[in-house]
Amino acid sequence: MKKLILLFVLFVSVKSISQNKQLLYNFTAVPQSLMTNPGSDVKYKFYFGIPLLSGISANVGSSGFSAYDLFANNGIDFNVKLRDVVFSTTRKDRAAINEQIELFSGGFRIKGGQDQYDSYVSFGMYQEFDFLSYMPKDHAILALEGNKGYLGKVFDLGDLNVKAEMLTALHIGYHKNINERLTVGFRGKIYSSIFNASSTKNSGYIYTIPSNVNMYEQVIYSNLQLNTSGIAKYDDQNYDGEVAKDIKSRALFGGNLGLGFDAGLTYYPKKNIQFTASIVDVGFIKHTKEVENLTYKGYYKYEGINPKFNGESSGGNVYQEFKDAIQLDTLNAKYTTWRPAKFNSSIQYSFKEERATDCNCTDYNSETIYKSAVGAQLFVMSTPRIPLIAFTTYYRRKIFNALQMKATYTIDSYSFKNIGLGLSSNFGPVNFYILADNLLEYRDVAKANSLSFQFGLNIIFKDKEASN
Amino acid sequence: MKRVSFNRIFLLLIISLFTFSCSSDLDFNQANNLKLEPVFVANLAYFEIPAHEFVTNGNDQNLTVGSPTVDVFNDAFFKKHLTRAELSFELINTINREYTLDIILQDRNNQPLYKINFNIPAYTGLANPITKTEKFENSKLDLLKRTTKMTFVLRMLPGAALTENSSGNLKLRSDVTAHLIVQ
Numbered sequence: 001m002k003k004l005i006l007l008f009v010l011f012v013s014v015k016s017i018s019q020n021k022q023l024l025y026n027f028t029a030v031p032q033s034l035m036t037n038p039g040s041d042v043k044y045k046f047y048f049g050i051p052l053l054s055g056i057s058a059n060v061g062s063s064g065f066s067a068y069d070l071f072a073n074n075g076i077d078f079n080v081k082l083r084d085v086v087f088s089t090t091r092k093d094r095a096a097i098n099e100q101i102e103l104f105s106g107g108f109r110i111k112g113g114q115d116q117y118d119s120y121v122s123f124g125m126y127q128e129f130d131f132l133s134y135m136p137k138d139h140a141i142l143a144l145e146g147n148k149g150y151l152g153k154v155f156d157l158g159d160l161n162v163k164a165e166m167l168t169a170l171h172i173g174y175h176k177n178i179n180e181r182l183t184v185g186f187r188g189k190i191y192s193s194i195f196n197a198s199s200t201k202n203s204g205y206i207y208t209i210p211s212n213v214n215m216y217e218q219v220i221y222s223n224l225q226l227n228t229s230g231i232a233k234y235d236d237q238n239y240d241g242e243v244a245k246d247i248k249s250r251a252l253f254g255g256n257l258g259l260g261f262d263a264g265l266t267y268y269p270k271k272n273i274q275f276t277a278s279i280v281d282v283g284f285i286k287h288t289k290e291v292e293n294l295t296y297k298g299y300y301k302y303e304g305i306n307p308k309f310n311g312e313s314s315g316g317n318v319y320q321e322f323k324d325a326i327q328l329d330t331l332n333a334k335y336t337t338w339r340p341a342k343f344n345s346s347i348q349y350s351f352k353e354e355r356a357t358d359c360n361c362t363d364y365n366s367e368t369i370y371k372s373a374v375g376a377q378l379f380v381m382s383t384p385r386i387p388l389i390a391f392t393t394y395y396r397r398k399i400f401n402a403l404q405m406k407a408t409y410t411i412d413s414y415s416f417k418n419i420g421l422g423l424s425s426n427f428g429p430v431n432f433y434i435l436a437d438n439l440l441e442y443r444d445v446a447k448a449n450s451l452s453f454q455f456g457l458n459i460i461f462k463d464k465e466a467s468n
Numbered sequence: 469m470k471r472v473s474f475n476r477i478f479l480l481l482i483i484s485l486f487t488f489s490c491s492s493d494l495d496f497n498q499a500n501n502l503k504l505e506p507v508f509v510a511n512l513a514y515f516e517i518p519a520h521e522f523v524t525n526g527n528d529q530n531l532t533v534g535s536p537t538v539d540v541f542n543d544a545f546f547k548k549h550l551t552r553a554e555l556s557f558e559l560i561n562t563i564n565r566e567y568t569l570d571i572i573l574q575d576r577n578n579q580p581l582y583k584i585n586f587n588i589p590a591y592t593g594l595a596n597p598i599t600k601t602e603k604f605e606n607s608k609l610d611l612l613k614r615t616t617k618m619t620f621v622l623r624m625l626p627g628a629a630l631t632e633n634s635s636g637n638l639k640l641r642s643d644v645t646a647h648l649i650v651q
Binding site (some may be wrong): 067070071072073074077081082143144146147148149150207212214215216302305306307308309319320444445446447 | 492493495499501502504505506507508510512514516517521525533534535536538539540543556560570618620622641642645646648650
């Protein structure tokens with residue numbers, strides 16, 4: 001079973017841009033697109049997601065190497081493959097996992113007055129797991145090779161940069177058509193952290209340089225810290241609680257809490273031209289309960305043993321001196337983590353107008369009056385190092401009234417061949433959607449370092465005039 | 469008609485996607501074969517004794533002994549993972565006297581385990597570094613892993629008397645190359 005999970009995790013992999021939901025963004029046939037832009041031009045009378053099935057997304061992967069590079073059953077020794085991976089990647093490469101499941105979701109319309117446009121409320125709760133680790137390249141080289149072949153090289157201890165978090169978020173959003181051209185939206189979120197581990201502000205170095213006095217000048221400066229919350233007590237052998245109970249309690253706001261918001265807009269400068277922008281997950285979590293910080297900090301210059309011949313104590317407890325100079329400490333200090341903030345923007349040109357000449361269409365929603373659209377999107381996400389940037393072009397088409405499609409082509413700093421496809425169907429009020437990207441990688445999923453998918457089931461009720 | 473052709477192409481695309489999808493054979497159990505074989509170098513011992521330090525109250529001091537503690541080799545991590553070690557020494561004498569140096573590895577009961585011996589000729593104006601590398605493997609390595617103290621016995625052999633103003637010094641530099649296997 002474990003193997004199956006690992007396989008699943010490795011196969012369903014997306015590279016660095018793990019949280020770029022370029023297919024879902026502005027795909028207004030799917031209400032979940034409100035989660036990528038609370039100002040999306042989504043229209044409904046009311047909708048609800050099928051609990052636990054309305055939004056399931058997973059993406060896992062790594063840049064610089066694939067599961068095949070490490071685990072191919074090709075007769076080559078694992079250690080040889082591991083070395084190849086370590087030496088072919090850089091400290092900028094990373095492994096990322098992101099998984100999200102909507103626990104429940106729903107929304108309803110507040111009918112506008114006579115001169116007022118409609119406004120919409122949407123709400124829900126989701127569970128999310130995030131993992132991001134950069135390649136700890138210098139640590140890996142030290143572990144694989146040691147320092148003998150690297151005299152003069154300064155090993156950067158800051159290469160260690162990893163974070164993992166599981167949380168739930170309860171959210172409520174509101175979007176309103178200000179006028180026929182502009183929709184704005186806002187969403188407030190309360191995060192409840194189930195557990196967190198982050199070690200993202202590390203620094204330090206190790207070097208060995210040939211010297212005249214003794215053989216080498218050897219220095220270690222270490223400033224490493226791992227912050228955890230909600231984990232430490234499971235390490236205790238005397239722990240006799242129930243993990244499942246703990247998780248449930250923390251998921252329902254018994255954990256470390258945080259606040260965040262999303263904001264966004266949709267604007268039509270012309271009827272067939274649409275501009276959107278959003279900022280998502282601007283928020284933080286304050287970790288105050290069950291907090292444990294492990295620190296490994298200090299400076300040690302190692303010179304070797306210096307025997308004293310004049311009767312003085314020769315000392316020589318160098319290993320003890322080293323352990324005293326750079327100590328492993330456990331603290332219980334509160335800390336704050338920031339959620340990875342995401343910025344999205346798009347511009348879209350719609351064509352093939354479909355409405356009947358006698359239509360008294362009052363809204364600008366491109367899906368109801370245009371059959372096809374092309375557009376471009378920009379995605380930026382904050383990370384512990386430089387932000388991730390992705391650029392997407394897309395084609396959207398209504399195949400039947402009941403079936404909409406969005407095809408994307410995305411480039412980022414790691415891939416220039418990411419093609420994705422999303423489908424959203426409406427049979428009566430039942431909305432089913434499935435989105436998958438990096439389709440070219442399906443030729444051999446083991447060699448893929450990037451795939452992601454998302455699917456879900458909603459019940460959507462629209463006004464008759466809006467559902468055409 | 470146009471719509472039908474688009475949809476056909478679309479359907480074909482979806483079908484081909486699933487038809488051509490496959491996965492190479494992977495074996496995740498390989499991770500159990502992980503074996504790290506790093507080689508580390510580090511300083512071992514060093515000293516630099518100027519000629520005048522061999523003179524006490526105007527007389528040569530012929531025997532000096534230093535016994536520093538060595539707490540690395542018998543550490544649990546090294547005991548488990550150290551598979552080979554080389555101790556390398558370099559001695560440079562610029563004093564016009566001949567010396568011998570014995571480095572004795574001792575266990576926690578001060579019992580000698582292993583002795584490394586150097587004969588250091590007097591300086592006659594030409595640089596004459598003495599180097600020696602001792603390899604510790606197998607049973608010899610076990611001696612190193614029991615070492616908790618190194619005693620340096622430095623003897624100055626008879627020769628022209630040194631004074632407070634004599635020049636030169638006796639210098640030792642040494643390092644250890646540790647071959648580890650972690651699996």
